[in-house]
Amino acid sequence: MHLGFSYIGLLFLLMLMIPNLVWTKNQPRNYDLYVKNENKLLLALERAGEAFVTCIALIFTDFNIHGI
16 A cells, blocks of 8 residues: 555545535435434444545555556
């Protein structure tokens, strides 16, 4: 594993984030009722996993295309 900036990781993260940002503008009605009943432990594990994957995707250059 080589440290550095991964532009492919950034591209993958953008492909994941853009649809989520569009969805936040068009949420279903009464969606807040479902969010209140969400398990707090699972929510914390999900957020920690998101932060970990974001860091890994951006700091390892092994995802980049070499030889172009």
